[in-house]
Amino acid sequence: MSTPRPARPSGWVLGHVAGAPVVLAPSWLLAVLVLTLLFAPSVQASTGLPPAATYAVAGVFVVLLFGSVLVHELAHGLVARARGQQPHAFVLTLMGGHTTFGGLAPTPATAALVAAVGPVANLVLAGGFLLAANAATTGSVLEVLLWAGAAANGFVGAFNLVPGLPLDGGRILEAAVWALTRDRHRGAVVAGWTGRLVAVGVLVVALAVPFLEGRPPSLVTVAWSALLGAFLWSGASAAVRGGRTGRAVDALTLGAVGRPAVAVPATASLADARAAAREAGVEEVVVTAPDGRPAAYVDREAAGRVPDALAGTTTVAAVATPLPVGALVDGTLAGEPLLAALGAATAHAPVVAAVVDGRVVALVRTVDVLAALRV
Incomplete structure (x- = not known):
């Protein structure tokens, strides 16, 4: 997801790309721990490895997953810089990552293009992982990692294209409304309200699917869905407020x-x-x-x-x-x-x-x- 935030976030700087630091936020450590614990049972079921090796493989997958998230964010920043919008920081966090900029996109076309390249990068990676998985030895640890990489990147790419802020699809919707109405702020408000619907939908789906299948939802699924929904709701609400405030600023005399x-x-x-x-x-x-x-x-x-x-x-x-x-x-x-x-x-x-x-x-x-x- 790409957001215009001028303040440099706290965390560990891993290096610089396109004139901007790559920052590892402290919350990333919690994400690695939780995702490793969640993925470990799947690894054990697929490979039959002993517990220590299972968690090691799960940890490798999580690191690869965040590597894919970083590729997603770098795609945002590199294309933005090519379009005259300087990235401010690439940040890996508990919820994945985001790219911050020193200012807003100058045109709807730039906003849409910068937003779209992140999910597209994940979908390309998913294709690459899929091809490699088909060539790997059946039942091997490498095959498990490659299939997991393909699935994760496919999901991240597709989910980020959902048209609701703060997702990249929401930025594309915002740019489309901006281009049609000549009003950037209306685009933010429309995409923000859509994002609120997406936030509610995430939790509804997490609860409804298990019940439709005749089983209760797991506590972990509900917790993560609630966390994701809260994150999306917060971002969408900030977009709505930002759009309204931006309109008020334009009218300021x-x-x-x-x-x-x-x-x-x-x-x-x-x-x-x-x-x-x-x-x-x-x-x-x-x-x-x-x-x-x-x-x-x-x-x-x-x-x-x-x-x-x-x-x-x-x-x-x-x-x-x-x-x-x-x-x-x-x-x-x-x-x-x-x-x-x-x-x-x-x-x-x-x-x-x-x-x-x-x-x-x-x-x-x-x-x-x-x-x-x-x-």
Whole structure:
């Protein structure tokens, strides 16, 4: 599965491919242990090996399986890089693996192609394992491993093509909806909801098939299906939220998050500030430094406690909160550039001034930005 995540995950770095680290997450060790224990009975039944050798062969299979997962992820990253999308990390985890990127795919075609090559790589490997298994000595350990490799890669390739996020098939569906509607975010929401259906379907199938066959489902099957379903549900829900948030970001403007403001010099009295605000029809007042830079804003609660009789002799500085250097954004920005600028500015203060052509036009509060992005 391929996901756009900028943060490098923790784990052991095995090397670098296409400029990105190959990371072994700590949860991988648990996956190896559990899968080895699960596969061992099949190995013993097929080969008749003693217990120690059975677990050794099962362990080899699990390592080969994760090798196939790595091929899957490398296919994502190499094709993405060829299409101008730099991979950030290849990660092997409890649930298999994922490829992270520093940014989103630039076009629907790139998104679909990068998603498709992972499952295709597994299906090609399945074919190779199948051919080799047919040529191996019947009943040998090698034949068992090759048949298991063919089955595992076939399943991984086919399952990942199911059209629901966070599976690769979901990314292909997302790209298709994006291409048809010209709306990337709608694609994410549609594929995310489909992914939720897939998550529920995994658990339903795990429970229904044994009952239809007249037997109770095994505890291991139910546990792994529940774990997989929870993982898929979480990824699908994140995709739905991400799509909705992305749409909110695209619609972000100063008018949506800013509170109109008027500027007064630091020498002004509170009475002057109140008069300027009434004349402009606004409630927020920004205090400017002698060089015209927004230096503070009037604390409306503090200003409200000053009686009218004292407003003329009270300076705005007495009821103002300082604005640090850098607490400033370009009010002409919109969408993602505006969000990025606000992110940088609010690192200095929770309230920032917005300026258009050197003139203060609004105050922007972090709480208002978060409310606009809340979906």
